[in-house]
Amino acid sequence: MALVLITGGTGTLGRHVAERVSRNGDDVRVLSRHPHPSEPGVQHVVGDLATGRGIAEAVTGVDVIAHCAGGPKGDEDLTRTLVTAARRAGEPHIVSVSVVGADRVPMRGRIDRTLFGYFAMKLATERVVQQSGLPWTVLRASQFFELIETVASTLAKSPVVPTFRGLKFQPVDVETVADHMAGLIRAEPAGLAPDVAGPDAADMAVFLREYLRATGKRRAMLPIPVPGAAAHAIAAGAITAPDRAVGRKTWAEFLRERRH
Numbered sequence: 001m002a003l004v005l006i007t008g009g010t011g012t013l014g015r016h017v018a019e020r021v022s023r024n025g026d027d028v029r030v031l032s033r034h035p036h037p038s039e040p041g042v043q044h045v046v047g048d049l050a051t052g053r054g055i056a057e058a059v060t061g062v063d064v065i066a067h068c069a070g071g072p073k074g075d076e077d078l079t080r081t082l083v084t085a086a087r088r089a090g091e092p093h094i095v096s097v098s099v100v101g102a103d104r105v106p107m108r109g110r111i112d113r114t115l116f117g118y119f120a121m122k123l124a125t126e127r128v129v130q131q132s133g134l135p136w137t138v139l140r141a142s143q144f145f146e147l148i149e150t151v152a153s154t155l156a157k158s159p160v161v162p163t164f165r166g167l168k169f170q171p172v173d174v175e176t177v178a179d180h181m182a183g184l185i186r187a188e189p190a191g192l193a194p195d196v197a198g199p200d201a202a203d204m205a206v207f208l209r210e211y212l213r214a215t216g217k218r219r220a221m222l223p224i225p226v227p228g229a230a231a232h233a234i235a236a237g238a239i240t241a242p243d244r245a246v247g248r249k250t251w252a253e254f255l256r257e258r259r260h
């Protein structure tokens with residue numbers, strides 16, 4: 001039986017990873033910035049990767065770290081804090097989640113960095129993991145349906161829904177990503193693992209239109225051309241993984257489930 005620390009174990013992905021690790025019979029330690037009650041087999045610890053508070057205690061005695069924490073200010077520094085503490089505590093295997101295409105979205109100018117800097121940030125975070133000196137695995141996943149839903153519901157507040165023209169996505173259900181994470185947690189360190197993406201790759205507008213249909217909203221769509229090298233690469237499929245369409249659940253099925 002292993003002790004698995006799950007950073008971000010309260011988040012969209014980490015919550016499902018924690019469930020699976022626990023079901024596999026391993027002990028779970030969930031890190032959060034906020035206190036939560038512990039239950040049998042699932043210990044909750046308080047810590048903040050932005051300040052380092054509680055992190056030395058959180059990594060003590062763990063065999064594996066499933067790193068699912070992320071924040072808008074960037075995961076690179078959070079991850080550096082985590083791996084520094086982990087190295088002091090021993091040699092846990094770190095399994096970290098990144099994004100499909102992290103190394104395929106070019107950052108040539110301000111527009112690239114402003115709109116798509118997330119991809120560069122995830123690539124820099126991967127490097128922190130790879131250079132940590134810990135045994136490591138990185139799993140790149142495409143956008144979770146939950147994220148597309150959040151974007152769609154925000155855009156649909158306006159009577160005219162703007163879309164980035166031609167940008168191609170291949171979103172995936174988060175449980176498929178959690179299944180793959182859980183498998184990697186039990187396996188030997190694998191380096192860069194095969195990508196995980198959903199069943200359909202399409203323009204952003206296709207997903208938005210399906211969302212509007214499923215929610216019964218009538219909106220005009222306004223495709224906006226996006227300049228820059230990053231947008232060009234994304235339109236050409238840089239953040240999709242057609243040969244790794246391992247998620248079975250479709251966007252339409254996800255939306256149907258959400259409405260019941």
Ligand SMILES: NC(=O)c1ccc[n+]([C@@H]2O[C@H](COP(=O)([O-])OP(=O)(O)OC[C@H]3O[C@@H](n4cnc5c(N)ncnc54)[C@H](OP(=O)(O)O)[C@@H]3O)[C@@H](O)[C@H]2O)c1
Pocket residue numbers: 007008009010011012013014031032033034047048049050051068069070071075078097098099100122141142143144145147
């Ligand atoms: N969402 C996507 O579409 C997508 C796609 C590919 C990859 N990813 C990657 O998957 C990971 C998880 O994404 P998600 O959507 O599940 O995130 P999420 O739902 O926003 O959850 C973020 C988690 O990070 C934790 N966290 C944030 N700042 C922290 C800090 N300073 N110290 C400790 N914990 C902190 C939060 O815990 P508390 O609030 O409880 O402290 C929360 O559990 C991220 O690395 C993200 O880049 C996401």
